[in-house]
Amino acid sequence: PESTLEKVTLNLTYIPNVQFAPFYVAIEEGIFANHGLDVNLAYGNEADMVALVGSDHQQFMIASGEQVLLSRAQGLPVISVREWYQHYPIGVASLKSSHILEPADLRGKSIGLPGLFGASYIGFEALAGHAGLSDDDYELRSIGFTQVEALVTGQVDAVVVYLANEPVQLRARGYEINLLSVADSLSLVGNCLVTNEKSLSERTDLVRRMAVALDEALAATAADPDKAFEISRKYVENLEADDPIQKQVLLESIKLWRFEPEPAQSAVERWENMQGILLDLGLMAVRIDVREAFSDAFVE
Amino acid sequence: MTRSSNDLALRVSSLEVSFVDSDGSLGVLDKISFSVERNAFVCIVGPSGGGKSTLLRAVAGLIQPTGGTVEFPGAEEEKSRTGLVFQKPNLLPWRTLQENISLPLEIARRPEAEIAAFTQEMIRLVGLEGFEKSYPHELSGGMAQRAAIARCLVQDPEILLLDEPFGQLDALTRDRMGDELLRIWNERRKTVLMVTHSIAEAIFLADRVLVLTSRPAHLTMDLPIRLSRPRTDAMRYLPEFTEASRLLREQLKSSIAASS
Amino acid sequence: MTRSSNDLALRVSSLEVSFVDSDGSLGVLDKISFSVERNAFVCIVGPSGGGKSTLLRAVAGLIQPTGGTVEFPGAEEEKSRTGLVFQKPNLLPWRTLQENISLPLEIARRPEAEIAAFTQEMIRLVGLEGFEKSYPHELSGGMAQRAAIARCLVQDPEILLLDEPFGQLDALTRDRMGDELLRIWNERRKTVLMVTHSIAEAIFLADRVLVLTSRPAHLTMDLPIRLSRPRTDAMRYLPEFTEASRLLREQLKSSIAASS
Amino acid sequence: MKARSLSAVRNLLLQRISKNRLLLLPLSLLVFLLLWQILVLALKLPSFILPSPAEVGKKFLDVLASGMLWRHFSATLKEILLGLIFGVSAAALLGYGLSKSPIAERMLSPFLVGSQSIPMAAVAPLLVIWFGPGLLSKVLICSLTVFFPVLVNTLVGLRDVPQDLREVMRSLRSSPAQTLRYLEIPAALPVFLGGLRVGASLSVIGAIVGELVASDQGLGFLINVGRGQYDTALVFVAVICLVVLAASLYGFVLLLEKKLLSWQTWRKEN
Amino acid sequence: MKARSLSAVRNLLLQRISKNRLLLLPLSLLVFLLLWQILVLALKLPSFILPSPAEVGKKFLDVLASGMLWRHFSATLKEILLGLIFGVSAAALLGYGLSKSPIAERMLSPFLVGSQSIPMAAVAPLLVIWFGPGLLSKVLICSLTVFFPVLVNTLVGLRDVPQDLREVMRSLRSSPAQTLRYLEIPAALPVFLGGLRVGASLSVIGAIVGELVASDQGLGFLINVGRGQYDTALVFVAVICLVVLAASLYGFVLLLEKKLLSWQTWRKEN
Numbered sequence A: 001p002e003s004t005l006e007k008v009t010l011n012l013t014y015i016p017n018v019q020f021a022p023f024y025v026a027i028e029e030g031i032f033a034n035h036g037l038d039v040n041l042a043y044g045n046e047a048d049m050v051a052l053v054g055s056d057h058q059q060f061m062i063a064s065g066e067q068v069l070l071s072r073a074q075g076l077p078v079i080s081v082r083e084w085y086q087h088y089p090i091g092v093a094s095l096k097s098s099h100i101l102e103p104a105d106l107r108g109k110s111i112g113l114p115g116l117f118g119a120s121y122i123g124f125e126a127l128a129g130h131a132g133l134s135d136d137d138y139e140l141r142s143i144g145f146t147q148v149e150a151l152v153t154g155q156v157d158a159v160v161v162y163l164a165n166e167p168v169q170l171r172a173r174g175y176e177i178n179l180l181s182v183a184d185s186l187s188l189v190g191n192c193l194v195t196n197e198k199s200l201s202e203r204t205d206l207v208r209r210m211a212v213a214l215d216e217a218l219a220a221t222a223a224d225p226d227k228a229f230e231i232s233r234k235y236v237e238n239l240e241a242d243d244p245i246q247k248q249v250l251l252e253s254i255k256l257w258r259f260e261p262e263p264a265q266s267a268v269e270r271w272e273n274m275q276g277i278l279l280d281l282g283l284m285a286v287r288i289d290v291r292e293a294f295s296d297a298f299v300e
Numbered sequence B, C: 001m002t003r004s005s006n007d008l009a010l011r012v013s014s015l016e017v018s019f020v021d022s023d024g025s026l027g028v029l030d031k032i033s034f035s036v037e038r039n040a041f042v043c044i045v046g047p048s049g050g051g052k053s054t055l056l057r058a059v060a061g062l063i064q065p066t067g068g069t070v071e072f073p074g075a076e077e078e079k080s081r082t083g084l085v086f087q088k089p090n091l092l093p094w095r096t097l098q099e100n101i102s103l104p105l106e107i108a109r110r111p112e113a114e115i116a117a118f119t120q121e122m123i124r125l126v127g128l129e130g131f132e133k134s135y136p137h138e139l140s141g142g143m144a145q146r147a148a149i150a151r152c153l154v155q156d157p158e159i160l161l162l163d164e165p166f167g168q169l170d171a172l173t174r175d176r177m178g179d180e181l182l183r184i185w186n187e188r189r190k191t192v193l194m195v196t197h198s199i200a201e202a203i204f205l206a207d208r209v210l211v212l213t214s215r216p217a218h219l220t221m222d223l224p225i226r227l228s229r230p231r232t233d234a235m236r237y238l239p240e241f242t243e244a245s246r247l248l249r250e251q252l253k254s255s256i257a258a259s260s
Numbered sequence D, E: 001m002k003a004r005s006l007s008a009v010r011n012l013l014l015q016r017i018s019k020n021r022l023l024l025l026p027l028s029l030l031v032f033l034l035l036w037q038i039l040v041l042a043l044k045l046p047s048f049i050l051p052s053p054a055e056v057g058k059k060f061l062d063v064l065a066s067g068m069l070w071r072h073f074s075a076t077l078k079e080i081l082l083g084l085i086f087g088v089s090a091a092a093l094l095g096y097g098l099s100k101s102p103i104a105e106r107m108l109s110p111f112l113v114g115s116q117s118i119p120m121a122a123v124a125p126l127l128v129i130w131f132g133p134g135l136l137s138k139v140l141i142c143s144l145t146v147f148f149p150v151l152v153n154t155l156v157g158l159r160d161v162p163q164d165l166r167e168v169m170r171s172l173r174s175s176p177a178q179t180l181r182y183l184e185i186p187a188a189l190p191v192f193l194g195g196l197r198v199g200a201s202l203s204v205i206g207a208i209v210g211e212l213v214a215s216d217q218g219l220g221f222l223i224n225v226g227r228g229q230y231d232t233a234l235v236f237v238a239v240i241c242l243v244v245l246a247a248s249l250y251g252f253v254l255l256l257e258k259k260l261l262s263w264q265t266w267r268k269e270n
């Protein structure tokens, strides 16, 4: 019966989007309910949400790996309990005519990115650093979230993008592009399910149920993307039933997901890779113990 | 009409006023003392810029004297003790003539019907019938000033303070308003303190005429007018009238000469 | 002083003015025609609210007549043809007295030195020495009006249009200003058209007195004053003076009675 | 005399035109659409950067038909109206209070001014914690935006009430409440309404800022959706709705001015 | 008479206090810091949501010493000053023009109002494409923010110039330029400066909005950095700088008012 379901809020970043299809599926297909959860989805700024979860005003959110480290470095007791993404979802897109085929080709180019913060900045620096480039070798321009527009109007030579979104948009509009993926160079922690230490220790069962539900939701979505897309239309505004672009966005993001939890050892590696970049960039001042940043308690 | 000289409506004692103006302090009133008996009609004359308006405003309580006191012996109630007609009409531009005249009654929270009746009566008295709905800007200078007089009379104050109320009226209206004022004063037993720049008007209307010097103003003359009531036009040619006129004119001239 | 009656400074022909006010159209001037010879001194009297100010404003070109024309035959230049003193002082509140008086000269782009000299001369003429740096609000009603007169005189216009300029002055200043006005008029050969509400003043100052009726105003009398120049106080007691006074007073009374 | 009658004719003409001002708005709209279309043709930008009027028009009809537009529009409208009510009342009350106490004004004004310049994005978590992510925080931001111009103009308007009219009221022994009612409100109204004009059009931005930061409805949300899906026509539809909304609010205040200040045509001379 | 002399004493006291107003600001600042500290203690919020005054103070000294604060502060200041110059001049010029032509006002005002309500975030792509991500687009947004309140108050101020003073100028045959100089500017100044007060404090938000969307310098950028690194104390330092900046601009306009409107103490009676 309904009354036994536990009400929780799950914070997603930005706005309703097909990339969040698993959560819509989990609600509509009763996956959350099967685990005794009544989930309310909320949307907002990632940093704000991390602060709210860190202060235990809310319990769950989806956040990118570097946010967990950055916030822990500032003393926020947040912790990742389940990696959602297999690959770090950032890449560099350029028009075919620019002939940027590998990271080294970025030398001397102007590169647009939303700003000198967040996943796109960190992802780009990881990519460039791995190719032996430094900030003197290219010109970074903060252009806000106008990557597609800036690229096609020739304002910049390349732009830092989310792999599942902008490339699809560009290709769908007939632009031929080259894409460099961060994940090809380096294994980093992408989006994960994040909670806080207090919830983890005091409401372990709740956290477990949430993590398991996420697992099942990912599998269900990947198994029938068409159905997931149809379900998403209830949640995502302005989604046409036959919208080829948005459907492609969903397919592209499924490619990034992690289905089988891996042994803890390689997870530590991914977190350490991330920490190394943050330290190099001066975004973190001191090294922390990455083992405390995630929990593998729910990895089956 | 019986008047006891001990029955005072107003006592002004050593009144001093000075302003802080853009270059230093400006003494305007210099130890002015006088009193006004109940129901007396007193006129004030004096040179321009002397301090006549300032005196009236101090009596009305609109400016705080630098020294001295203004008292209303035996005044019954705090309200409606004085009613002031300013030198400028100062009508509220967003109210029609009628609404301007009824304002004091609205402020005093009188009943609607009474407000309407009194207002209409005053509009008739000052001869502005037909302009009830006009806005101040649609009135000529004289009409606006008549409206301001009506606004004061409608309050039925114990002491009427009038600051050159007829300055902008034409000769005929002026005479008529003077007569009306005497009638009202007589009927309703008012005390009147009026500034005027016409010596003839002062003598014709007043029981006493006070003469102020130029700035800093002090009182140089307090002339009783010994003409019987009611006053008639014929009195203007009596020797008493001419004599008072000569006295006042000379006093004014000498006080201006003395101070400048 | 020679004056040819053909030498006109101003010709007003069938002038009509009506206002659209809050309830319909209000006819104010009704086919007014008269002319003023060069260097003549003409006074206008009439009941309050009749349309005297309106007439002056139409002559000054401030309102567009509904009908008729205003002409200045043989005027040499467009500039400084008329100078108008309003019924209210209308000083600019952010300028000192001195700056208010020098304004017309600044507008006419006169040289600095000339501006200073003329301004000072006018301040002396109207007796406001010592108040050069005062702001309008620091002046008494009469002082402000004198400043407004000075502001008009400083322009040295061909035709002076004066709208009850002495309304707020005390009796003595008023007489003095009248004398000064006659002196200026005489010295500088000005044409003067002046509204006043004092019949005595009109007769004392003017070559001709025009009488307007109450609204809608038309011209009911054009009375030549046959007193010699220069005028002296003694003339006030001449039979011509008394007769003119009686005539005007009667005309005024009858015209008010007729229209109301 | 010729010059005068000429300008009289001109005045008459202008009167005619301004009487038929129902014609004026469509006219200027047409000019605007034309300019837009020319821009599209001249710049040859892809339509996801600058869509043509026709594309936007089609999108508009689509979302109108689906009811989506109205849902988000009414959500934003609600925030704005609530924000206006709170913001304007608070500003008017505080403005009156401060105008009576220059010391309080001097103590508070740095904070009031400061509060204007706090970017919402910077204090969003505090807002969410204190006021929740819902309606309240948006109404609050909107009120805050409206608040300031109305407050300043209330202060300026009350300061400019002519001193001699104040003296009239004092000589009539009017109570502070009566002075407020009979003198201060009508005298300060023109400048106050000027502030309301600004405030009313800013209120729209206020509500949108809140929605852009975090929301799941409203025109600001619709903009986020459009941007996220590179559906620029949708963004334009939302922006145009905002513009129309702001212009309507402004127009409403103008109407109010016309009604409340009818004496002003006459006021000039007093 | 007692009441009068009592209130005289009170006035004197108030005068004293307001003369020593150099004391007033630190006082109200102290009250503010105290309230803040109490809030921190009472709510027990973690410092990454609401840092204590001490933490923020320490951070302030850090970034001040490193020169980082000054670099970003001066970048924002530059945008704001340029934005103010452009915005205010444009508004004053256009306001004067529109006040002379009611028809033009009626045709343009919907667009002017509309332009106020376009959220920058929504048109950011166009702005970036047209004006680049750099200084120009920020100055533009800032000008646009300043523009509107100043425009409206210019219009209101010019409309309220007393008609009889206009008649005086006409009777003196003053040219339009002279009427502007001698009558309209001084008469409209009080209300115009009221608009400038609002505009000056809004200009700060204008510049920040641009910086928050896309930038690599300025206080808005610093906020983004602080938020990105969960360094809330840094965000607060930036916000406080903004607040101080806005309050200073406001104070500057107040000073200007005091200087330019010294006649206003006297104006009341005319």
Ligand SMILES: Nc1ncnc2c1ncn2[C@@H]1O[C@H](COP(=O)(O)OP(=O)(O)OP(=O)(O)O)[C@@H](O)[C@H]1O
Pocket (backbone or CB within 6 Å): B019, B020, B021, B026, B028, B046, B047, B048, B049, B050, B051, B052, B053, B054, B055, B087, B215, C137, C138, C139, C140, C141, C142, C143, C168, C169, C170
């Ligand atoms: N608020 C004020 N600040 C400074 N000076 C003032 C103020 N009010 C009046 N004065 C000065 O006080 C003097 C007297 O002014 P007041 O208005 O009382 O004169 P008055 O006798 O009424 O003159 P008038 O007959 O011309 O009206 C004048 O010199 C004037 O400049």
Ligand SMILES: Nc1ncnc2c1ncn2[C@@H]1O[C@H](COP(=O)(O)OP(=O)(O)OP(=O)(O)O)[C@@H](O)[C@H]1O
Pocket (backbone or CB within 6 Å): B134, B137, B138, B139, B140, B141, B142, B143, B168, B170, C019, C020, C021, C026, C028, C046, C047, C048, C049, C050, C051, C052, C053, C054, C055, C087, C215
């Ligand atoms: N702008 C206007 N709109 C409407 N009516 C007006 C306007 N100006 C004047 N009037 C009306 O015109 C008539 C004449 O006004 P005017 O000011 O010319 O009178 P006046 O003869 O100068 O009176 P006073 O001697 O009292 O100054 C009055 O009835 C007045 O109500």
Ligand SMILES: [Mg+2]
Pocket (backbone or CB within 6 Å): B052, B053, B054, B087, B163, C140, C141, C142
């Ligand atoms: Mg006086």
Ligand SMILES: [Mg+2]
Pocket (backbone or CB within 6 Å): B140, B141, B142, C052, C053, C054, C087, C163
């Ligand atoms: Mg008149």
